[in-house]
Amino acid sequence: MGHIYFFTGFPGFISNQLIRELIKQDEAVDKVYLLVLPEQMGKAEAEIKTIESELDGAKVLFQLGIGDITKENLNIAVPESQSLQQEITHVFHLAAIYDLAVPEKIAQLVNVVGTKHVNEWVKGIPNLVRYTYFSTAYVAGNREGDLFEHELVLPKSFKNHYERTKYDAELLVEQLKSEVPTTIIRPGIVKGHSKTGETIKFDGPYFILNFLDRLSFLPMYPYISSERETVVNLVPVDYIIQATAYLALYKEGVGKTYHLTDPSPCKATEIYELFVGELYKKKPKGHMPMAVSQAFLSIRPVRTYLGVEKEALDYFTWQGRFDCTKAQADLAGSGIACPNFKDGVPAMVEFYLRNKNEKRYQIKIR
Missing domain, CATH: 3.40.50.720 (NAD(P)-binding Rossmann-like Domain)
Structure with missing residues:
Protein backbone atom coordinates (compact mmCIF):
# COMPACT_ATOMS: atom_id res chain seq x y z
CA MET A 1 0.00 0.00 0.00
CA LYS A 191 15.13 31.78 9.45
CA GLY A 192 15.54 31.72 5.66
CA HIS A 193 17.27 29.08 3.55
CA SER A 194 20.94 28.71 4.49
CA LYS A 195 22.14 29.04 0.88
CA THR A 196 19.54 31.17 -0.91
CA GLY A 197 18.31 33.22 2.04
CA GLU A 198 14.73 32.66 0.87
CA THR A 199 11.97 33.14 3.43
CA ILE A 200 8.33 34.27 3.31
CA LYS A 201 8.25 36.88 6.05
CA PHE A 202 10.62 39.13 7.91
CA ASP A 203 10.08 38.26 11.56
CA GLY A 204 12.34 36.82 14.27
CA PRO A 205 15.95 37.74 13.40
CA TYR A 206 14.74 39.93 10.54
CA PHE A 207 13.47 42.42 13.12
CA ILE A 208 17.14 43.20 13.79
CA LEU A 209 17.70 43.79 10.08
CA ASN A 210 14.64 46.06 9.97
CA PHE A 211 15.95 47.98 12.96
CA LEU A 212 19.41 48.44 11.45
CA ASP A 213 18.09 49.30 7.99
CA ARG A 214 15.66 51.95 9.24
CA LEU A 215 18.35 53.55 11.37
CA SER A 216 20.90 53.50 8.55
CA PHE A 217 21.29 57.29 8.85
CA LEU A 218 23.00 56.92 12.23
CA PRO A 219 26.77 57.50 12.34
CA MET A 220 27.18 54.34 14.45
CA TYR A 221 25.16 51.30 15.47
CA PRO A 222 25.16 50.70 19.22
CA TYR A 223 24.86 47.31 20.87
CA ILE A 224 21.53 46.71 22.56
CA SER A 225 23.11 45.71 25.82
CA SER A 226 21.75 43.45 28.49
CA GLU A 227 23.18 42.36 31.80
CA ARG A 228 22.56 38.78 30.71
CA GLU A 229 24.58 37.31 27.83
CA THR A 230 22.29 35.01 25.89
CA VAL A 231 22.31 32.70 22.90
CA VAL A 232 19.57 32.89 20.27
CA ASN A 233 18.68 29.65 18.55
CA THR A 261 17.65 23.47 17.07
CA ASP A 262 21.20 24.61 16.46
CA PRO A 263 23.54 22.56 18.68
CA SER A 264 26.02 25.48 18.59
CA PRO A 265 23.91 28.65 18.58
CA CYS A 266 25.42 32.15 18.38
CA LYS A 267 25.32 34.68 21.17
CA ALA A 268 22.94 37.61 20.69
CA THR A 269 25.90 40.02 20.46
CA GLU A 270 27.54 37.86 17.77
CA ILE A 271 24.37 37.90 15.66
CA TYR A 272 24.16 41.68 15.96
CA GLU A 273 27.83 42.06 14.98
CA LEU A 274 27.39 39.78 11.99
CA PHE A 275 24.39 41.75 10.72
CA VAL A 276 26.04 45.15 11.19
CA GLY A 277 29.17 43.84 9.48
CA GLU A 278 27.27 42.40 6.52
CA LEU A 279 25.06 45.47 6.07
CA TYR A 280 27.57 48.26 6.65
CA LYS A 281 31.05 46.69 6.80
CA LYS A 282 31.38 48.16 10.29
CA LYS A 283 31.45 46.98 13.85
CA PRO A 284 28.84 48.08 16.40
CA LYS A 285 29.98 50.90 18.66
CA GLY A 286 28.57 52.09 21.95
CA HIS A 287 25.69 50.65 23.94
CA MET A 288 21.95 51.19 24.26
CA PRO A 289 20.55 49.63 27.46
CA MET A 290 17.91 46.99 26.92
CA ALA A 291 15.52 48.92 29.16
CA VAL A 292 15.75 51.94 26.83
CA SER A 293 15.07 49.75 23.80
CA GLN A 294 12.05 48.20 25.50
CA ALA A 295 10.74 51.65 26.43
CA PHE A 296 11.02 52.85 22.83
CA LEU A 297 9.29 49.74 21.48
CA SER A 298 6.39 50.20 23.89
CA ILE A 299 5.45 53.22 21.75
CA ARG A 300 3.49 51.88 18.80
CA PRO A 301 4.54 54.49 16.18
CA VAL A 302 8.19 53.83 17.05
CA ARG A 303 7.98 50.06 16.69
CA THR A 304 5.93 50.46 13.51
CA TYR A 305 8.60 52.71 12.01
CA LEU A 306 11.38 50.34 13.06
CA GLY A 307 9.47 47.24 11.94
CA VAL A 308 10.07 45.45 15.24
CA GLU A 309 7.61 43.64 17.50
CA LYS A 310 8.28 44.52 21.13
CA GLU A 311 7.88 40.83 22.07
CA ALA A 312 10.98 39.97 20.04
CA LEU A 313 13.32 41.57 22.60
CA ASP A 314 12.35 38.93 25.17
CA TYR A 315 14.36 36.37 23.20
CA PHE A 316 17.53 38.44 23.56
CA THR A 317 17.51 38.32 27.37
CA TRP A 318 16.20 34.77 27.88
CA GLN A 319 18.77 32.16 28.93
CA GLY A 320 17.40 28.83 27.85
CA ARG A 321 19.59 26.26 26.07
CA PHE A 322 17.99 23.55 23.97
CA ASP A 323 19.49 20.09 24.18
CA CYS A 324 18.99 18.32 20.83
CA THR A 325 20.84 15.08 21.58
CA LYS A 326 17.96 12.83 20.52
CA ALA A 327 17.48 14.60 17.17
CA GLN A 328 21.23 14.58 16.49
CA ALA A 329 21.44 10.86 17.29
CA ASP A 330 18.51 9.86 15.09
CA LEU A 331 19.73 12.05 12.21
CA ALA A 332 23.21 10.52 12.41
CA GLY A 333 24.06 8.84 9.13
CA SER A 334 21.35 10.70 7.21
CA GLY A 335 23.70 13.43 6.04
CA ILE A 336 21.34 16.02 7.53
CA ALA A 337 22.94 18.52 9.90
CA CYS A 338 22.20 22.06 11.00
CA PRO A 339 24.27 24.51 8.89
CA ASN A 340 26.52 27.01 10.63
CA PHE A 341 24.57 30.23 11.21
CA LYS A 342 27.53 32.47 10.36
CA ASP A 343 27.94 30.87 6.93
CA GLY A 344 24.35 31.72 6.02
CA VAL A 345 24.43 35.41 7.01
CA PRO A 346 25.52 36.79 3.58
CA ALA A 347 22.63 35.05 1.76
CA MET A 348 20.19 36.04 4.50
CA VAL A 349 21.12 39.72 4.34
CA GLU A 350 21.25 39.76 0.54
CA PHE A 351 17.71 38.34 0.33
CA TYR A 352 16.52 40.85 2.91
CA LEU A 353 18.01 43.83 1.06
CA ARG A 354 16.52 42.66 -2.21
CA ASN A 355 13.02 42.32 -0.75
CA LYS A 356 12.84 44.73 2.19
CA ASN A 357 10.42 47.06 0.38
CA GLU A 358 8.06 44.26 -0.64
CA LYS A 359 5.00 44.51 1.62
CA ARG A 360 4.30 40.78 1.44
CA TYR A 361 7.46 40.08 3.45
CA GLN A 362 6.93 42.66 6.19
CA ILE A 363 4.51 41.62 8.91
CA LYS A 364 1.99 43.99 10.45
CA ILE A 365 3.37 45.46 13.66
CA ARG A 366 0.74 45.75 16.37
Whole structure:
Protein backbone atom coordinates (compact mmCIF):
# COMPACT_ATOMS: atom_id res chain seq x y z
CA MET A 1 0.00 0.00 0.00
CA GLY A 2 1.35 3.42 -0.94
CA HIS A 3 1.55 6.34 1.44
CA ILE A 4 -1.31 8.83 1.46
CA TYR A 5 -0.44 12.13 3.16
CA PHE A 6 -2.83 14.58 4.82
CA PHE A 7 -1.59 18.13 5.46
CA THR A 8 -2.87 21.10 7.40
CA GLY A 9 -1.16 24.47 7.03
CA PHE A 10 -1.03 24.50 3.23
CA PRO A 11 -0.11 26.61 1.25
CA GLY A 12 2.19 27.95 3.98
CA PHE A 13 5.91 28.09 3.20
CA ILE A 14 7.01 25.30 5.54
CA SER A 15 4.21 22.96 4.47
CA ASN A 16 4.81 23.41 0.74
CA GLN A 17 8.56 22.95 1.18
CA LEU A 18 8.02 19.88 3.37
CA ILE A 19 5.82 18.30 0.70
CA ARG A 20 8.60 18.75 -1.86
CA GLU A 21 11.14 17.17 0.48
CA LEU A 22 8.90 14.23 1.41
CA ILE A 23 8.39 13.41 -2.26
CA LYS A 24 12.19 13.31 -2.63
CA GLN A 25 12.70 11.10 0.43
CA ASP A 26 9.65 8.81 0.23
CA GLU A 27 9.34 6.68 -2.91
CA ALA A 28 6.11 5.17 -1.54
CA VAL A 29 4.06 8.39 -1.56
CA ASP A 30 1.10 8.11 -3.94
CA LYS A 31 -1.20 10.94 -2.95
CA VAL A 32 -1.19 14.17 -0.94
CA TYR A 33 -4.46 15.56 0.45
CA LEU A 34 -4.29 19.22 1.45
CA LEU A 35 -6.78 20.85 3.80
CA VAL A 36 -7.15 24.49 2.75
CA LEU A 37 -9.15 27.45 4.03
CA PRO A 38 -11.63 28.76 1.40
CA GLU A 39 -9.83 32.11 1.08
CA GLN A 40 -6.53 30.32 0.46
CA MET A 41 -7.77 28.08 -2.36
CA GLY A 42 -6.50 30.25 -5.24
CA LYS A 43 -3.02 30.45 -3.74
CA ALA A 44 -3.08 26.72 -2.98
CA GLU A 45 -4.01 25.80 -6.56
CA ALA A 46 -1.17 27.93 -7.92
CA GLU A 47 1.30 26.34 -5.50
CA ILE A 48 0.24 22.83 -6.49
CA LYS A 49 0.83 23.64 -10.15
CA THR A 50 4.33 24.81 -9.26
CA ILE A 51 5.04 21.65 -7.26
CA GLU A 52 3.74 19.43 -10.06
CA SER A 53 6.03 21.18 -12.55
CA GLU A 54 9.00 20.25 -10.34
CA LEU A 55 8.18 16.56 -9.86
CA ASP A 56 10.68 15.38 -12.47
CA GLY A 57 8.78 12.24 -13.41
CA ALA A 58 7.46 11.34 -9.96
CA LYS A 59 3.80 10.34 -10.08
CA VAL A 60 2.00 11.90 -7.14
CA LEU A 61 -1.67 12.84 -7.04
CA PHE A 62 -2.63 16.05 -5.24
CA GLN A 63 -6.10 16.73 -3.89
CA LEU A 64 -7.22 20.04 -2.41
CA GLY A 65 -10.11 20.08 0.03
CA ILE A 66 -11.79 22.99 1.77
CA GLY A 67 -11.75 22.75 5.54
CA ASP A 68 -11.04 24.56 8.79
CA ILE A 69 -9.26 23.12 11.82
CA THR A 70 -11.12 25.50 14.16
CA LYS A 71 -14.35 23.63 13.34
CA GLU A 72 -15.37 20.18 14.53
CA ASN A 73 -14.45 17.39 12.11
CA LEU A 74 -12.24 20.02 10.40
CA ASN A 75 -15.42 21.32 8.76
CA ILE A 76 -15.38 18.38 6.33
CA ALA A 77 -18.71 16.74 5.46
CA VAL A 78 -19.07 13.45 7.35
CA PRO A 79 -19.28 11.08 4.31
CA GLU A 80 -16.22 12.69 2.70
CA SER A 81 -14.37 12.70 6.03
CA GLN A 82 -15.00 9.01 6.69
CA SER A 83 -13.92 8.07 3.17
CA LEU A 84 -10.76 10.14 3.53
CA GLN A 85 -9.87 8.62 6.90
CA GLN A 86 -9.90 5.15 5.33
CA GLU A 87 -7.17 6.24 2.90
CA ILE A 88 -4.75 8.31 4.99
CA THR A 89 -1.50 6.81 6.26
CA HIS A 90 0.44 9.94 7.37
CA VAL A 91 -0.83 13.19 8.89
CA PHE A 92 1.24 16.38 9.09
CA HIS A 93 -0.32 19.06 11.28
CA LEU A 94 1.36 22.41 10.61
CA ALA A 95 -1.57 24.84 10.71
CA ALA A 96 -1.06 27.40 13.47
CA ILE A 97 -0.71 31.10 14.16
CA TYR A 98 3.03 31.83 14.13
CA ASP A 99 3.11 35.36 15.54
CA LEU A 100 4.71 36.58 18.77
CA ALA A 101 2.16 39.40 19.07
CA VAL A 102 -0.92 37.30 18.30
CA PRO A 103 -4.02 38.17 20.40
CA GLU A 104 -4.87 35.52 22.98
CA LYS A 105 -8.33 34.65 21.63
CA ILE A 106 -7.06 33.98 18.09
CA ALA A 107 -4.08 31.97 19.33
CA GLN A 108 -6.33 29.87 21.56
CA LEU A 109 -8.80 29.16 18.76
CA VAL A 110 -6.29 28.16 16.08
CA ASN A 111 -3.42 26.66 18.06
CA VAL A 112 -5.30 24.87 20.84
CA VAL A 113 -8.88 24.29 19.68
CA GLY A 114 -7.62 23.60 16.15
CA THR A 115 -5.14 20.99 17.37
CA LYS A 116 -7.83 19.37 19.52
CA HIS A 117 -9.98 18.96 16.41
CA VAL A 118 -7.09 17.56 14.36
CA ASN A 119 -6.28 15.08 17.16
CA GLU A 120 -9.88 13.87 17.26
CA TRP A 121 -9.91 13.46 13.49
CA VAL A 122 -6.59 11.58 13.52
CA LYS A 123 -7.95 9.06 16.04
CA GLY A 124 -10.49 7.99 13.41
CA ILE A 125 -7.81 6.88 10.90
CA PRO A 126 -7.56 3.06 10.98
CA ASN A 127 -4.34 2.67 8.96
CA LEU A 128 -2.33 5.54 10.41
CA VAL A 129 1.43 5.03 10.20
CA ARG A 130 2.49 8.40 11.63
CA TYR A 131 1.05 11.63 13.00
CA THR A 132 3.67 14.40 12.81
CA TYR A 133 2.89 17.52 14.81
CA PHE A 134 4.79 20.78 14.28
CA SER A 135 5.34 22.45 17.65
CA THR A 136 8.08 24.86 18.77
CA ALA A 137 11.06 24.59 21.07
CA TYR A 138 9.64 27.65 22.85
CA VAL A 139 6.93 25.64 24.59
CA ALA A 140 9.55 25.98 27.35
CA GLY A 141 8.20 29.48 28.00
CA ASN A 142 10.34 31.30 30.57
CA ARG A 143 12.08 28.18 31.87
CA GLU A 144 15.84 28.65 31.57
CA GLY A 145 18.97 26.52 31.75
CA ASP A 146 19.23 23.21 29.88
CA LEU A 147 15.95 22.22 28.21
CA PHE A 148 15.54 18.62 27.08
CA GLU A 149 13.50 16.99 24.34
CA HIS A 150 11.70 14.57 26.66
CA GLU A 151 10.47 17.41 28.89
CA LEU A 152 7.12 19.14 28.65
CA VAL A 153 7.05 21.07 31.90
CA LEU A 154 4.60 23.86 32.62
CA PRO A 155 6.74 26.99 33.18
CA LYS A 156 5.86 29.70 35.70
CA SER A 157 5.16 32.04 32.80
CA PHE A 158 5.34 32.48 29.03
CA LYS A 159 6.71 35.36 26.99
CA ASN A 160 3.57 35.66 24.87
CA HIS A 161 0.29 34.01 23.87
CA TYR A 162 1.98 32.17 21.01
CA GLU A 163 4.21 30.23 23.41
CA ARG A 164 1.42 29.48 25.86
CA THR A 165 -1.02 28.19 23.27
CA LYS A 166 1.63 26.09 21.55
CA TYR A 167 2.44 24.55 24.95
CA ASP A 168 -1.24 23.77 25.54
CA ALA A 169 -1.53 22.32 22.02
CA GLU A 170 1.56 20.15 22.41
CA LEU A 171 0.23 18.86 25.71
CA LEU A 172 -2.84 17.60 23.86
CA VAL A 173 -0.66 15.85 21.26
CA GLU A 174 1.61 14.40 23.96
CA GLN A 175 -1.42 12.80 25.58
CA LEU A 176 -2.25 11.20 22.24
CA LYS A 177 1.05 9.29 22.04
CA SER A 178 -0.38 6.30 23.89
CA GLU A 179 -3.13 5.92 21.25
CA VAL A 180 -1.53 7.10 17.99
CA PRO A 181 1.98 6.68 16.44
CA THR A 182 3.12 10.27 16.95
CA THR A 183 6.25 12.37 16.37
CA ILE A 184 6.53 15.91 17.69
CA ILE A 185 8.85 18.38 15.99
CA ARG A 186 10.10 21.40 17.97
CA PRO A 187 12.01 23.88 15.78
CA GLY A 188 14.03 26.79 17.08
CA ILE A 189 13.47 30.25 15.57
CA VAL A 190 13.17 29.58 11.85
CA LYS A 191 15.13 31.78 9.45
CA GLY A 192 15.54 31.72 5.66
CA HIS A 193 17.27 29.08 3.55
CA SER A 194 20.94 28.71 4.49
CA LYS A 195 22.14 29.04 0.88
CA THR A 196 19.54 31.17 -0.91
CA GLY A 197 18.31 33.22 2.04
CA GLU A 198 14.73 32.66 0.87
CA THR A 199 11.97 33.14 3.43
CA ILE A 200 8.33 34.27 3.31
CA LYS A 201 8.25 36.88 6.05
CA PHE A 202 10.62 39.13 7.91
CA ASP A 203 10.08 38.26 11.56
CA GLY A 204 12.34 36.82 14.27
CA PRO A 205 15.95 37.74 13.40
CA TYR A 206 14.74 39.93 10.54
CA PHE A 207 13.47 42.42 13.12
CA ILE A 208 17.14 43.20 13.79
CA LEU A 209 17.70 43.79 10.08
CA ASN A 210 14.64 46.06 9.97
CA PHE A 211 15.95 47.98 12.96
CA LEU A 212 19.41 48.44 11.45
CA ASP A 213 18.09 49.30 7.99
CA ARG A 214 15.66 51.95 9.24
CA LEU A 215 18.35 53.55 11.37
CA SER A 216 20.90 53.50 8.55
CA PHE A 217 21.29 57.29 8.85
CA LEU A 218 23.00 56.92 12.23
CA PRO A 219 26.77 57.50 12.34
CA MET A 220 27.18 54.34 14.45
CA TYR A 221 25.16 51.30 15.47
CA PRO A 222 25.16 50.70 19.22
CA TYR A 223 24.86 47.31 20.87
CA ILE A 224 21.53 46.71 22.56
CA SER A 225 23.11 45.71 25.82
CA SER A 226 21.75 43.45 28.49
CA GLU A 227 23.18 42.36 31.80
CA ARG A 228 22.56 38.78 30.71
CA GLU A 229 24.58 37.31 27.83
CA THR A 230 22.29 35.01 25.89
CA VAL A 231 22.31 32.70 22.90
CA VAL A 232 19.57 32.89 20.27
CA ASN A 233 18.68 29.65 18.55
CA LEU A 234 18.21 30.45 14.85
CA VAL A 235 17.72 27.54 12.46
CA PRO A 236 17.55 27.69 8.63
CA VAL A 237 14.35 26.46 7.06
CA ASP A 238 16.15 23.95 4.82
CA TYR A 239 17.43 22.08 7.88
CA ILE A 240 13.97 22.08 9.45
CA ILE A 241 12.43 20.71 6.25
CA GLN A 242 15.02 18.00 5.60
CA ALA A 243 15.14 16.84 9.21
CA THR A 244 11.35 16.81 9.63
CA ALA A 245 10.85 14.77 6.45
CA TYR A 246 13.46 12.26 7.56
CA LEU A 247 12.23 11.91 11.16
CA ALA A 248 8.58 11.70 10.10
CA LEU A 249 9.48 8.60 8.07
CA TYR A 250 12.03 7.19 10.55
CA LYS A 251 10.56 4.06 12.13
CA GLU A 252 12.21 4.64 15.50
CA GLY A 253 10.77 8.17 15.58
CA VAL A 254 7.39 6.99 16.87
CA GLY A 255 6.64 8.40 20.30
CA LYS A 256 9.56 10.83 20.24
CA THR A 257 9.85 14.59 20.49
CA TYR A 258 12.73 16.28 18.67
CA HIS A 259 14.40 19.65 19.14
CA LEU A 260 15.35 20.82 15.65
CA THR A 261 17.65 23.47 17.07
CA ASP A 262 21.20 24.61 16.46
CA PRO A 263 23.54 22.56 18.68
CA SER A 264 26.02 25.48 18.59
CA PRO A 265 23.91 28.65 18.58
CA CYS A 266 25.42 32.15 18.38
CA LYS A 267 25.32 34.68 21.17
CA ALA A 268 22.94 37.61 20.69
CA THR A 269 25.90 40.02 20.46
CA GLU A 270 27.54 37.86 17.77
CA ILE A 271 24.37 37.90 15.66
CA TYR A 272 24.16 41.68 15.96
CA GLU A 273 27.83 42.06 14.98
CA LEU A 274 27.39 39.78 11.99
CA PHE A 275 24.39 41.75 10.72
CA VAL A 276 26.04 45.15 11.19
CA GLY A 277 29.17 43.84 9.48
CA GLU A 278 27.27 42.40 6.52
CA LEU A 279 25.06 45.47 6.07
CA TYR A 280 27.57 48.26 6.65
CA LYS A 281 31.05 46.69 6.80
CA LYS A 282 31.38 48.16 10.29
CA LYS A 283 31.45 46.98 13.85
CA PRO A 284 28.84 48.08 16.40
CA LYS A 285 29.98 50.90 18.66
CA GLY A 286 28.57 52.09 21.95
CA HIS A 287 25.69 50.65 23.94
CA MET A 288 21.95 51.19 24.26
CA PRO A 289 20.55 49.63 27.46
CA MET A 290 17.91 46.99 26.92
CA ALA A 291 15.52 48.92 29.16
CA VAL A 292 15.75 51.94 26.83
CA SER A 293 15.07 49.75 23.80
CA GLN A 294 12.05 48.20 25.50
CA ALA A 295 10.74 51.65 26.43
CA PHE A 296 11.02 52.85 22.83
CA LEU A 297 9.29 49.74 21.48
CA SER A 298 6.39 50.20 23.89
CA ILE A 299 5.45 53.22 21.75
CA ARG A 300 3.49 51.88 18.80
CA PRO A 301 4.54 54.49 16.18
CA VAL A 302 8.19 53.83 17.05
CA ARG A 303 7.98 50.06 16.69
CA THR A 304 5.93 50.46 13.51
CA TYR A 305 8.60 52.71 12.01
CA LEU A 306 11.38 50.34 13.06
CA GLY A 307 9.47 47.24 11.94
CA VAL A 308 10.07 45.45 15.24
CA GLU A 309 7.61 43.64 17.50
CA LYS A 310 8.28 44.52 21.13
CA GLU A 311 7.88 40.83 22.07
CA ALA A 312 10.98 39.97 20.04
CA LEU A 313 13.32 41.57 22.60
CA ASP A 314 12.35 38.93 25.17
CA TYR A 315 14.36 36.37 23.20
CA PHE A 316 17.53 38.44 23.56
CA THR A 317 17.51 38.32 27.37
CA TRP A 318 16.20 34.77 27.88
CA GLN A 319 18.77 32.16 28.93
CA GLY A 320 17.40 28.83 27.85
CA ARG A 321 19.59 26.26 26.07
CA PHE A 322 17.99 23.55 23.97
CA ASP A 323 19.49 20.09 24.18
CA CYS A 324 18.99 18.32 20.83
CA THR A 325 20.84 15.08 21.58
CA LYS A 326 17.96 12.83 20.52
CA ALA A 327 17.48 14.60 17.17
CA GLN A 328 21.23 14.58 16.49
CA ALA A 329 21.44 10.86 17.29
CA ASP A 330 18.51 9.86 15.09
CA LEU A 331 19.73 12.05 12.21
CA ALA A 332 23.21 10.52 12.41
CA GLY A 333 24.06 8.84 9.13
CA SER A 334 21.35 10.70 7.21
CA GLY A 335 23.70 13.43 6.04
CA ILE A 336 21.34 16.02 7.53
CA ALA A 337 22.94 18.52 9.90
CA CYS A 338 22.20 22.06 11.00
CA PRO A 339 24.27 24.51 8.89
CA ASN A 340 26.52 27.01 10.63
CA PHE A 341 24.57 30.23 11.21
CA LYS A 342 27.53 32.47 10.36
CA ASP A 343 27.94 30.87 6.93
CA GLY A 344 24.35 31.72 6.02
CA VAL A 345 24.43 35.41 7.01
CA PRO A 346 25.52 36.79 3.58
CA ALA A 347 22.63 35.05 1.76
CA MET A 348 20.19 36.04 4.50
CA VAL A 349 21.12 39.72 4.34
CA GLU A 350 21.25 39.76 0.54
CA PHE A 351 17.71 38.34 0.33
CA TYR A 352 16.52 40.85 2.91
CA LEU A 353 18.01 43.83 1.06
CA ARG A 354 16.52 42.66 -2.21
CA ASN A 355 13.02 42.32 -0.75
CA LYS A 356 12.84 44.73 2.19
CA ASN A 357 10.42 47.06 0.38
CA GLU A 358 8.06 44.26 -0.64
CA LYS A 359 5.00 44.51 1.62
CA ARG A 360 4.30 40.78 1.44
CA TYR A 361 7.46 40.08 3.45
CA GLN A 362 6.93 42.66 6.19
CA ILE A 363 4.51 41.62 8.91
CA LYS A 364 1.99 43.99 10.45
CA ILE A 365 3.37 45.46 13.66
CA ARG A 366 0.74 45.75 16.37
